[in-house]
Amino acid sequence: MESREALIALNLIEGVGPVRVRQLLAHFGEAPAILQASKQQLQQVRGIGGDTAENISNWEKSVDLADELKRITDYGCHVLISSDENYPALLREIYDPPIVLYVKGELTAKDKNAVALVGSRMTTHYGIETARKLAYQLAYVGVTVVSGGARGIDTAAHQGVLAAKGRTIAVLGTGINLIFPPENAELFERIAENGAIITQFPFNRPADKQSFPIRNRIVAGMTLGTVVVEANLTSGALITANMAVEAGRQVFAVPGRIDSPRSKGCHELIKKGAKLCEGAEDILSEFEYLFPSSNRPPGAGETGVLPALELGGNEQKVYAALDHEERSIDEIIRLSGLPSSAASVALLGLEMKRLVKQLPGKMFMRNR
Secondary structure (H helix, E strand, C coil), X not given: CCHHHHHHHHHHCCCCCHHHHHHHHHHHCCHHXXXXXXXXXXXXXXXXXXXXXXXXXXXXXHCCHHHHHHHHHHHCCEEEECCCXXXXXXXXXXXXXXXXXXXXXXXXXXXXCEEEEECXXXXXXXXXXXXXXXXXXXXXXXXXXXXXXXXXXXXXXXXXXXXXXXXXXXXXXXXXCCCCCHHHXXXXXXXXXXXXXXXXXXXXXXXXXXXXXXXXXXXXXXXXXXXXXXXXXXXXXXXXXXXXXXXXXXXXXXXXXXXXXXXHHHXXXXXXXCEECCCHHHHHCCHHHHCCHHHXXXXXXXXXXXXXXXXXXXXXXXXXXXXXXXXXXXXXXXXXXXXXXXXXXXXXXHHHCCCEEEECCCEXXXXX
């Protein structure tokens, strides 16, 4: 048996979680050796009691590994383990990284620069529109947006990314084959085509009170920062934010109306030191912190341009027409040879990509 199959089996055994597997791997060296160990050998490992040792030593009685492997193949997904290149690097750094990740779609190197965008299932129109706008802006500049695929803010975040033709990842609190909420079936298909659906749970695992906090730690753990768009004081989004803090990641919160219960969680986060977020620029202004230079392609250091960022033809013309001196929009139109409407759209794109800044009086210049 190879390591991947052994880890899938371990993930199926009751009472065996990421922390215990890490302790077992430190003792036995590799996953297949854990499954071959006797109950007595297993009990020598710190943190492994009699019941857990019993479950592992008799794993073949409770786990149908062949059936799970067939489901993986039939469903068209694949399983990542920690040693795989596309297993999220940031996720390896948390206290209890998932033993395995079931993936429908693909995780890629572009997902190094990922931001979580989360919030309540019960939302206001303001919350939905803000989530879509933020997700669109982040996706537009090459940031992967991660959320939980739930109703409300999560769904709006995924929709905003897809509208911008960007990459998004949905982390589920169920087995990968369970569509929850059911109305998101089509959305999940589109996410898998433009990013990935991922979960640590085996097939047919239903949602429960434990599964969502477990899911939230992946959302926070695989991203450089977490943005809470709208949340009341009991929202699971605050759990995600706390997990982000524990993992040493940045937390942002979108302010709302002071009389709206849906915004009280965000206001509480801001009081505790979360960065107030009014737009993608507030997230991107943390650039040096959020997007380490190792994540940027060669030559990007001078412009601070994000990976996967390619300038469109009109953007290139407008960028070439600018330098570090102020230029009026009329001058930019003349130098670029573009119609005024095309130049305005290109300038907006360059601003979003943080390559150009607008000054009072419709004057523009390159960012230093």
